[in-house]
Amino acid sequence: MDSLRILVVDDEARMRKIVRDFLVAKQYIVIEASNGEEALDIVYKNKNIDLVILDVMMPKMDGWECCKEIRKFSKVPIIMLTAKGEESDELQGFDLGIDDYISKPFSPKILVARIDALLHRTYKLDEVDIIKAGRLEINKTSHIVTVDGKTVELSYKEFELLCYFVENKGIALSREKILNSVWNYDYFGDARTIDTHVKKIRSKLGECGEYIKTIWGMGYKFEVDE
Amino acid sequence: MDSLRILVVDDEARMRKIVRDFLVAKQYIVIEASNGEEALDIVYKNKNIDLVILDVMMPKMDGWECCKEIRKFSKVPIIMLTAKGEESDELQGFDLGIDDYISKPFSPKILVARIDALLHRTYKLDEVDIIKAGRLEINKTSHIVTVDGKTVELSYKEFELLCYFVENKGIALSREKILNSVWNYDYFGDARTIDTHVKKIRSKLGECGEYIKTIWGMGYKFEVDE
């Protein structure tokens, strides 16, 4: 994932610096604005801003106002920085379309956690679903399997079957169970078709193919040797 | 696996509908409650609820309170729906015995993914079926037998037979009974075949083989010496 671009809007340079330092440390790209109008301008011209951190208290155009304006043309996630005692403003904030708020003073942990959470919610970053097993890595999101980092080409069914094995590692699986889970429940074909798929997966995975164990008279089991 | 039953608790009908639609699409059975007390009642009376999705903000009895009450008599997995900015409550939530939380607003994918993950955590692991007897351990799920922690390779029939013995430890079993239980009822071969299997199991189990006692003129009995 490439670095995400975060716009920090605050009239106090000191505050911007604090926030920037935390974010830069977390590999984000930070753009700064010292007032609402400038922020509006930047968001408008740079369509690639991924998140806006907006201070409430600013001269000329305050945070709420700025937020309202941004929402007229953009759905970029916005986090508001509110000073203490402004909790009553929360509801207003949510109505205006902010996605989260952080009360000052805040800890760096809170700041980064909230940003991460919001970015995840918004861009669904955490849906990346990776399962590792020994030298094997399965990325369910991108449908990619690697052995020692090298990509292995699997067909759709092979991928499904492998996922099922890995998700049930250590469990002895009968052919019937496998058929019912990986194939549609209305599939009544030959259970031997599993053998064929297992064979192909094993050969494609190379040495990792041995992770799929045959349990004689029973079925298969996925297990990583120690 | 049959359809799992999920209880959705939220005072807003609109919210319940959103969640319900996603879950029904995923083949879950959805039960609804519009407040904490109702939820409590449903969980108490229907022991077959497999998961509870609980909104935090509810009139009368809120989510935390409801969770605490449910935990007094049930271990059913609970996912909390928290509104924005309630992240600080997280820790409290986990103390109260919730299993996961999802911040609003959430994507359907997140919701379903978390539910799936939690159900797997909760019920898959419970499927692990381990029987211990002296220095012997039988893992029925992964079809593994160990003596003093060392794996012993048993064939399918041997495994079945050993399980039968262990599950009936202390009970004298006639050959006929064993045949009828471990072999298919339509097997009419020689009962001597049991002897052969017992012999193989005994030798494979080493010293633990002595757990299988011969009862002269009768059959066998599994018993761990003190």
Added chain:
DNA sequence: TCCTGTCGTGATGATTTCATAAGGACCCCT
């Protein structure tokens, strides 16, 4: 073409049978 599923074959391992040895129970005889 590539994916998926089916089939036949030989190899492998599991199961059963069989022959024989070993062991226990019982009885008779001293």
Added chain:
DNA sequence: AGGGGTCCTTATGAAATCATCACGACAGGA
């Protein structure tokens, strides 16, 4: 009572039989 014989049961090892699996090849379909 105890030794020895006999009968019946169980243990053992080997051989025969049987079932399952891996593999290659192929067919139908997207």
